[in-house]
Amino acid sequence: MNAPLRELTYAQAIQEALATAMEADKRVFIMGEDIGVYGGAFQVTGDLVHRFGEDRVMDTPISELGAAGIAVGAALAGSRPILEFQFSDFATLAMEQIVNQAAKMRFMLGGKVSVPLVMRLPSGSGTGAAAQHSQSLEAWLAHVPGLKVVQPSTPHDAKGLLLAAIDDPDPVMVFEHKLLYKMKGEVPEDAYRVPIGKAAVRREGRHATIVATSIMVHRALEAAEVLAGEGIEVEVIDLRTLRPLDTATIIESVKKTTRLACVYEGVKTLGIGAEISALIAESEAFDYLDAPILRLGGVDSPIPYNPVLEKAAVPQTPGIIEQVRNLVKGRI
Amino acid sequence: MAKPVAAAKSEAASNQRPFYKQFTPEQLKEALRRMCLIRRFEEGAEEAYMRGLIHGTMHLSIGQEASAVGATMALRKTDYITSTHRGHGHCIGKGADPKLMFAEFFGKEEGYCRGRGGSMHIADVESGNLGANGIVAGGIPIAVGAALAIKQQKRDDVALCFFGDGATNEGAFHEALNMASIWKLPVVFVCENNKYGMSVSTERSMAVANVADRASAYNMPGVIADGNRIEDVAEAVTTAIARAREGQGPTLVECKTYRTRGHSRSDRNRYRTKEEIEEWKLRDPIGHFETELVANGIATADEIAAISAAADAEIAAGIDFARNGTDPSPNDVTRGVYTPGNPS
Structure with missing residues (x-):
């Protein structure tokens, strides 16, 4: 036992x-x-x-x-x-x-x-x-x-x-x-290591790939659960390491799902999503894409104090659900 | 270089400065040799640059040789130094080989940094030199x-930190001195005050008259030395090193000196007068030391001429060695960014 x-x-x-x-x-x-x-x-x-x-x-x-x-x-x-x-x-x-x-x-x-x-x-x-x-x-x-x-x-x-x-x-x-x-x-008690440079596939899917970081992994998983109820199966990759990037895991997933969304809290412009989008555009996975690439990142603004504005400044679960649904249904 | 030796008891030597008793005649002659090597190294580098043999820029310390050598005389191999963009003297003072420095200047694989660092990043980790630094005050913390x-590992080594007057206006200087003092760390701060941070004089850039005055804010001794007199520098720094080794914490030593060349290759000397430069050239630290070595009966004029000639020959051979070095392959452009065998 x-x-x-x-x-x-x-x-x-x-x-x-x-x-x-x-x-x-x-x-x-x-x-x-x-x-x-x-x-x-x-x-x-x-x-x-x-x-x-x-x-x-x-x-x-x-x-x-x-x-x-x-x-x-x-x-x-x-x-x-x-x-x-x-x-x-x-x-x-x-x-x-x-x-x-x-x-x-x-x-x-x-x-x-x-x-x-x-x-x-x-x-x-x-x-x-x-x-x-x-x-x-x-x-x-x-x-x-x-x-x-x-x-x-x-x-x-x-x-x-x-x-x-x-x-x-x-x-x-x-x-x-x-x-x-x-x-x-x-959390196991032993002194295990999680290797640097390896992403983790947190949920498997076949209609779209979400590459997410940090807290956005959890929001992406919540979104994937809701979308699964609608018949949309989303694969969620937790990037875990930004440098060195685990390019193979991302490329393989996009080849399988043919759609990519990047979800991250940092400012969208010139951020992690741009790097991952370019990685796919430069890779063999580009030919597999069935839709434009979607980036969901922080707005081009400092983080506001007001709680409503603060939430509006970074991706939230309802927005991820809506946007990824649109991505899969060909509305983007 | 080596440990100071106990003073030799002699009636004749009773009016000598402690410096001439703290070090053996061999150590004193070695100090002169290193000062000559620094001067010739920089003259050689300057000439190689003029002839188009090397590219980039360089910061010459001609006129500051006494502080570089005087400050490193009482260091051991296991002691560390950090250095500055004007660091060729510190490197030779700590025991680096000029031919490997030249190889670095020439961008060759044989150089101390395999040609990746150049003049502003020469380091010789083997001799305890943790590196020159292109960022003013970068090496202080x-x-x-x-x-x-060193303290965590319970060693009795010290770290000696070179920087210029300009660095003392950087936040890193103040943060680092404060922490060194509250934790009583074995570090010696050696400021080479050459009067100008590039073109702006200390009078125009510093709220106090002396860099040493800043030590009182961090509850450590602040000592002023004549940076063009090796005796003055070595006596002050030797005391500071001993204090650091004994666990009594840091000292700030200010060496008042002057660079007779410009800040870098772009300098047109618009911020100082020819008269000022000429006046300081008359206070040449090498000429002074040679005179004193003879006056104190430590070296003959012939010995000094031989030291100087040997330095000339070593520098000429170093340039030849560097010119014949190996150029790095463009395929290796990212070599050294990360430690091999790990994810990168």
């Missing part, structure tokens, strides 16, 4: 990955703003400071650029830093170190060093925190060669992808979604 | 991070 799998929240799963990595490897430490006794703005680090001490769960001053540079230097000198940004928006203060230093160091030095660091970036809208605390900037960082960018959508993947990121010799940006922190799901 | 790793 198999015992039922244990459930953890997304935040608990991340904390378990951090503890597992620190237990296994003395070089691993975490740093960030208010991650010590406060437990982190979203209670992800929780009580870890009591378990591992202030030397390994380091509160930093409010100095994002300096902290990012310290992570780069510590990684170059043999430690394994994990830096928590309180909000992914604050990574804009650290762009110099992320983009010019962390991403390029290995290349600029002729491949003679590695920069094994992890940055955790709580992102996304829906919390009423307005324009400077709600962005989805993952496409910015995914545009930078030298970085890897992952976006877990479930507690299972939040743990497994973070452990894979900590193992990785190159800098990995982990975009977590703030609305998912309290979501529960099955 | 990186040095602090290396110092944090």
Whole structure:
């Protein structure tokens, strides 16, 4: 008899990955703003400071650029830093170190060093925190060669992808979604890894493919369930990693379903959907398409404070249902 | 380069500066050799550029050799440095091989960065040089991070961070010094104040008279050294290194110096006078050190001439080596972006 799998929240799963990595490897430490006794703005680090001490769960001053540079230097000198940004928006203060230093160091030095660091970036809208605390900037960082960018959508993947990121010799940006922190799901107790660069097919279908990221995976699955009642079978791919992109899984799915919708929270223009659309346009799957490609992304606006406007700024389930129905019925 | 040695007791040496007792005659002559190598390296690079042998740009530190060598004399191989866009001197000071630096300048596979970095990114990780940096102040938090790793690993090494006066107006400088101080990290901040951030003078860009004044905001010693006098630099930095090794935290050392060449190849010297440049040329750090070595009975004029000639020969051989190096294949353009054997 198999015992039922244990459930953890997304935040608990991340904390378990951090503890597992620190237990296994003395070089691993975490740093960030208010991650010590406060437990982190979203209670992800929780009580870890009591378990591992202030030397390994380091509160930093409010100095994002300096902290990012310290992570780069510590990684170059043999430690394994994990830096928590309180909000992914604050990574804009650290762009110099992320983009010019962390991403390029290995290349600029002729491949003679590695920069094994992890940055955790709580992102996304829906919390009423307005324009400077709600962005989805993952496409910015995914545009930078030298970085890897992952976006877990479930507690299972939040743990497994973070452990894979900590193992990785190159800098990995982990975009977590703030609305998912309290979501529960099955999380095995062992130190499993979810491979970087592999998408997951969350639901199989034959009429259309939705490629979604992060919280949009759940909205896409809700939409697919409703559409199934109408006889429309939608395949839902959870991208999980933006860089390196799992091109094979996307191409194979579109060849099968002949229709593609990209659903993501970041701003639609020049975003992830554009990359995936172009990938299909440049691939053998192009000849299989029976409809134009559909992109559902954030509107070209900062995230508003008003809750009605905030919802209107990013894709919601009813809109996904309507648009994908139109896609399959030839109305686009 | 090596550990300072205990002072030799001698009546005759009683009025000597501590510098001449802290280091052996061999170490002092090696310091001169490295200063000569830096000067010849940069003159050679400049000439190669003029002759169209290398492309891109470069930032010469001619006139600043005393701070580069004086600051690195008391470092061990396992200590780290981070460097700047004007970093050839730091690299040679920490023990890099000029011929591999030239190979990098010439964009060859034999270069320190396999031709991918060029002048602004020369690094020699083997000798503890974590790299020059094209971003002003970019290396400062990186040095602090290396110092944090040293402390975590319970090593007694230090990280020494070079930067210019312009970098002290960047936020990264202030954030990094603050964290280095609150965590008492083994790091030494060495500012080479050459009076100009590209064209804008420190008088026009800095609210305080000295970079060292900024140390008080971060509760660390701020020391001013004559950056054109190797004795002054080495004494100040040796004290700071010892303090860092003993766990007493960081020091900010300001070396007042001057670059006699322009900021980079595009500089037409419109922001300073010929008289100012000529005045500083008279304070040449190499000429001064040579005079002092003879006056202190450490080297003869013949020995100094031999050191200088050997530097000339080494630089000439380095340029030949680089010119005959291997050009990278265009097929390898993305090599080194990610660590092989992992998803990328």
